[in-house]
Amino acid sequence: MNMVSYEPYVTEDGRTIGDAVMELRNITLRFGGVVAIKDISFDIREGEIRAIIGPNGAGKSSMLNVISGFYTPTEGEVWFEGGKRPPMRPYQVARQGIARTFQNIALFSGMSTLDNIMTGRITRMKSSLAAQALWWGRAQREETEHREAVEKIIDFLEIQHIRKTPVGRLPYGLQKRVELGRALAAEPRLLLLDEPMAGMNVEEKEDMSRFILDVNDEFGTTIVLIEHDMGVVMDLSDRVVVMDYGKKIGDGPPDEVRRNQDVIDAYLGVSHD
């Protein structure tokens, strides 16, 4: 079985969306008797911003955790870059080029912004333990290369002024930005963002939206995004999966999804008058 091939399509702002990077086939996830995800299938295509939306407890984060390997699906298959993915640990998934951020920021709070983003490049560092420990030439050269890549990300996210600040001391919005930076540092094939704008004020949300669009635009990164805020999602994403009670109730471009009666019911509740 191969990945499904699609006609490339061009988005409103002129980006070309290619073949599927990842396909989720009939994913079911159970915790004991609780079914978090019920038989969901969808795909993520090269270069697109794919949103997963739904009310609280719909199973969005569970879905993201399946993709990033934090959960192993009870049933179903994950296909990544043309091959079926065997059950993997999260760090192995990360090494395959899938980076993520967390809903409740998971940064290394004792480390500086720079060091946090540097850890994002760990999977790309090749030098052996011995060479690293003894600080020999190659390790040093590598360190310099990685520092350059990290500095670019710091410039890109406009966080030069907090390079040396321990991230635990930063305000919430900036912490979210550093977390995005750490995920970007891995130069991921697939970037997973779990509610990147949760708890932000309007200004911070606008900043974050701009960065997400820029990442997609400038680096061509494929992004999967979970978001609560419908307005933000509709503006950002190319295609949207809508979940409710662990089931998929809608899938398509934002405009189409917005008109879907099931989606409207799920979000606004069904009126009975």
Add this chain to the structure above:
Amino acid sequence: MTEFLYAVEVMINGLMAGVLYALVALGFVLIFKASGIFNYAQGVLALFAALTLVGLQEGQIPFAHLINAMFGTELHHFGWHLPALLAILLTVGVMILLAIAIERFILKHLVNQEPIILFMATIGLAYFLEGLGDIMWGSEIKTLDVGLPQGGSFWIEEKTAVLGGDGFYGFFIDKLDIVAALVAAVLVIGLTVFSQYSKQGRALRAVADDHQAALSVGISLRFIWVLVWSIAGFVALVAGIMWGAKSGVQFSLSLIALKALPVLMLGGFTSIPGAIVGGLIIGVGEKLFEFTVSSSWFGDAFGFTMSATENWFAYVLALIFLVFRPQGLFGEKIIERV
């Protein structure tokens, strides 16, 4: 004047003793930082490392007593004597194997458990290792000789004798203590550089900070735990060599772990420099205190003298610290935002 010089000598010797406390405390800090586990077995690890080193160096046959008892044989030695350096390298290998075994058979099964459970597991590990060390290498006191200089330094004694009057013969400082201090310094600098600037060091700090986030950037927790326990095993070996060379390799060595506790309370459980400074303060503190309260002028002034204060001084000091600065001198202050 002579009294003052004696006090200085006592202080210097205290510093040197403190270095040994610090070495043991260092092993605790490494594991605590990376995994949040208070490793009760750290002292036994030092004992086990020292036993293994002596055993390998002297060519002892492991489990000889057991084998003899079971099969009626008369085994005891292979009949070789390894050079110190080779024996040390082999022991490092054994400690790494031990780290892998600990991860494989204990830690792997206790992921995401409460700290108290992990703590209990290390208590179990401590007793297991003590028993294993006994069965493998025997329980008699062994002399450890890896060629470290021993005895007082005459050079220092001669050079410092001129400071005092007729009754003063110069500072008596054990050469072994000086070596221990140098080794500890090199060890701390090495570990700091490793953890600040290397890929694995960065991964180690990342794991110490947040497990989930560490996984998400592609760090294997299991590898890091093996690495941390290997390093802790190496530090234990260094501590074992120093203590063993000073007072012979005996099972009471595992009790020095208890002295590391007040050191950690003073220095903070999460700080490498803290372990060193804490060790030095305890070392100097207990020696100076003993010197003061057992001296004749203290007796004259207060009408009594005390002795054997070294047994409890460190703990009382730690207790006072707990009241005023629970996170220790260098530990991270825990502030919960409400």
